Amino acid sequence: MGRIVLNRDRCKACYLCVDACPKKVLGADNQVNALGYYPVTVSNPEECIGCAMCARVCPDIAIEKVYR
């Protein structure tokens, strides 16, 4: 079981993390953020294994912390 801390107002919606996640935990939000993008959101939190792949590929450090 893992958990990520996501700063949705830093996300620029490149969705590289969505592709990197091996468990399909992440998806796109339907509400825009402060930057005007549709940011990433945690759509399947119970599937997260805390591998931190999403945080490693995020170019904007929007995923600030990962717990396992």
Added chain:
Amino acid sequence: MEQLVYKKPDSIKDDFKISFCPGCDHGTAVKLVAEVLDELGVRENTIGIASVGCSVFSYDFFNVDIVEAPHGRSMAAATGVKRSKPDKVVFTYQGDGDLASIGLAETIHAMTRGEKVTAICINNTTYGMTGGQAGPTTLIGQVTTTTTSGRKAELSGYPLKISEILKEVDGTAYVARVTLDSPAAIMNAKKCIKKAFEAQIKGLGTGFVEILSTCPTNWKMTPQEAHARVRGEMSEVFKPGVYKDKVSEAL
């Protein structure tokens, strides 16, 4: 009991503002350099040299002292900083338009002198900040705003292979070319950046890492398509790998 397995590096400012376009590998590269500074425990003792290009805003996110160098002259500025403060860890963060074009002379001569600094070069085959003009690393056939029907060798030459040139320079201790197109590639890139810093910390010579990066905005691609291009036609011309490694030999 849950454990913290990843956090924002301390070498990135708390109120950082990543100024790059969505999906640009620059952000990942900055983060890796910061992670390496954290792991080596040298953040308080480091001076960075920013360049001109998309990397110009380095002082907005690196939590170290930054000197802003004129276009291309980062390695010259790094030489001055390192020679006046030899106990500091000094690195430059440059694009290919800065390091491989206008700053090629400064880069090669600093490395010929074996300056104990680390140079990080982001190669995205174009001038990103100014709107996607052809650069020295632009691939043959690549369409840019100044090569509208594709780069032609007979008109503007061949792409400059900077790692292959710098490995022949005697002063370099570590030369590698890496990509950032997958989590595994990112982990490998971090190892290479760490060795490039160890090259100067151990006093072996200049450490150099060329990072094949994406420019989704000027390539007019999605971040995913841009990574596919890095894996495909870019890696065919600019072959990733470790070209010179005196750091492992010295251990």
